[in-house]
Amino acid sequence: MDLGEFQIPGNSDPNQKTSHLSLDIGGSLIKLVYFSTNDGDDDDELGGSGKESVGVSNSNRSFPVLKGRLHFSKFETRKINDCLDFIQTKRLHIGGCQRLGALPIEKTIIKATGGGAYKYADLFKEKLGICLDKEDEMDCLVAGANFLLKAVHQEAFTYLDGKKEFVQIDHNDLYPYLLVNIGSGVSMIKVEGDGKFERVSGTNVGGGTFWGLGRLLTKCQSFDELLELSHQGNNRVIDMLVGDIYGGTDYSKVGLSSTTIASSFGKAISDKKELQDYRPEDIARSLLRMISNNIGQIAYLNALRFGLKRIFFGGFFIRGHAYTMDTIAVAVDFWSKGEAKAMFLRHEGFLGALGAFMSYEKHGLDDSMIHHLTQKFPMSSLVGDKICSPLNGELNDNESIECSVYAS
Numbered sequence: 103m104d105l106g107e108f109q110i111p112g113n114s115d116p117n118q119k120t121s122h123l124s125l126d127i128g129g130s131l132i133k134l135v136y137f138s139t140n141d142g143d144d145d146d147e148l149g150g151s152g153k154e155s156v157g158v159s160n161s162n163r164s165f166p167v168l169k170g171r172l173h174f175s176k177f178e179t180r181k182i183n184d185c186l187d188f189i190q191t192k193r194l195h196i197g198g199c200q201r202l203g204a205l206p207i208e209k210t211i212i213k214a215t216g217g218g219a220y221k222y223a224d225l226f227k228e229k230l231g232i233c234l235d236k237e238d239e240m241d242c243l244v245a246g247a248n249f250l251l252k253a254v255h256q257e258a259f260t261y262l263d264g265k266k267e268f269v270q271i272d273h274n275d276l277y278p279y280l281l282v283n284i285g286s287g288v289s290m291i292k293v294e295g296d297g298k299f300e301r302v303s304g305t306n307v308g309g310g311t312f313w314g315l316g317r318l319l320t321k322c323q324s325f326d327e328l329l330e331l332s333h334q335g336n337n338r339v340i341d342m343l344v345g346d347i348y349g350g351t352d353y354s355k356v357g358l359s360s361t362t363i364a365s366s367f368g369k370a371i372s373d374k375k376e377l378q379d380y381r382p383e384d385i386a387r388s389l390l391r392m393i394s395n396n397i398g399q400i401a402y403l404n405a406l407r408f409g410l411k412r413i414f415f416g417g418f419f420i421r422g423h424a425y426t427m428d429t430i431a432v433a434v435d436f437w438s439k440g441e442a443k444a445m446f447l448r449h450e451g452f453l454g455a456l457g458a459f460m461s462y463e464k465h466g467l468d469d470s471m472i473h474h475l476t477q478k479f480p481m482s483s484l485v486g487d488k489i490c491s492p493l494n495g496e497l498n499d500n501e502s503i504e505c506s507v508y509a510s
């Protein structure tokens with residue numbers, strides 16, 4: 103389909119064109135992904151100019167390559183109106199799939215996943231006049247994870263002893279793996295290929311539990327404040343360790359060192375302190391440790407159940423937070439006796455939204471603008487064949503990454 107037949111209405115920056123807004127509306131957070139090009143940037147990465155076709159295709163057709171950026175944003179679901187304002191101000195909702203001549207409202211369809219795609223469908227229609235095209239949450243998580251693992255340089259990393267190490271993913275040896283998405287609740291998915299997966303387990307003790315219980319116990323005002331508190335705390339003040347029970351020694355016969363937590367929060371009942379003597383920092387630390395440890399253990403048990411050696415953890419509970427990742431990684435390492443590996447993803451919280459973004463293609467919207475994401479380039483034969491991020495660190499809020507897409 104010729105790109106010239108389509109219009110991407112402008113937004114507040116007249117040179118910037120945005121398109122393919124996709125949403126993941128979860129119990130705690132709304133995640134947005136969208137693509138933008140700048141007028142002057144519509145270059146073929148191979149050195150051609152403008153919207154030239156390049157002879158890369160899997161169906162005897164060649165597609166122009168658009169160079170641009172994928173943008174990532176998030177909002178708290180309880181503040182959904184901020185999200186609606188953001189979409190409206192940036193005019194993201196009319197940068198979707200529209201045919202010239204059609205009334206915007208007739209053709210404005212936005213891919214959306216997560217429970218909120220059902221819950222808030224009427225609100226989106228009423229406030230922005232757009233139709234949410236619902237995509238299954240698990241399908242999207244898996245599509246997003248597979249895409250990131252295959253196409254994004256330095257996406258997956260291990261975290262042990264305070265050290266982050268990027269993992270080189272061998273595309274021919276990616277499957278099977280366990281995907282553990284830690285959102286408000288936790289889903290555990292055995293992934294065996296593109297679109298080939300099974301949700302094998304889950305737990306209701308997840309990110310929502312940490313934030314909810316943490317708020318009740320510490321009175322903190324935001325998730326980031328709770329994380330910051332946990333950073334400053336000492337869990338040994340609250341948790342009962344093996345050594346507390348065994349008079350300072352290990353219980354080595356069963357492999358328990360004196361510093362292993364025997365009972366999370368167990369010390370809060372066994373000493374003579376007043377309730378107000380317990381510091382919010384220490385409570386937050388114990389809570390984070392308890393939940394991360396529990397998820398790590400359940401993940402390991404499921405990996406064991408299906409003989410999976412690699413476990414990828416995603417979801418916004420992690421937030422690139424050192425102590426969270428360290429606890430999960432140690433739990434997996436401890437329970438698997440070093441056999442299984444916990445890995446984390448830089449775009450941890452955006453798996454579902456990315457999967458929804460990619461589903462524009464899956465549904466054969468041939469008369470839409472994008473698709474054939476860079477993922478489809480043979481990785482070894484093209485410059486710019488993958489999404490390259492200049493950052494080695496954490497993904498900040500509202501960050502974007504450079505990428506190229508085929509326009510079909």
Ligand SMILES: Nc1ncnc2c1ncn2[C@@H]1O[C@H](COP(=O)(O)OP(=O)(O)OP(=O)(O)O)[C@@H](O)[C@H]1O
Binds near residue numbers: 127286311325326451
């Ligand atoms: N700014 C924030 N505000 C609230 N929660 C946050 C924030 N940042 C990280 N979190 C954590 O991330 C969790 C939500 O993660 P995520 O967005 O992946 O899940 P979700 O899609 O909202 O949940 P679900 O998939 O279960 O519906 C929260 O429960 C909380 O633990």
Ligand SMILES: CC(C)(CO)[C@@H](O)C(=O)NCCC(=O)O
Binds near residue numbers: 216217239285287
């Ligand atoms: C209900 C979902 C899938 C919504 O994202 C998630 O919150 C979850 O996986 N909760 C855990 C539910 C359970 O398996 O116990």
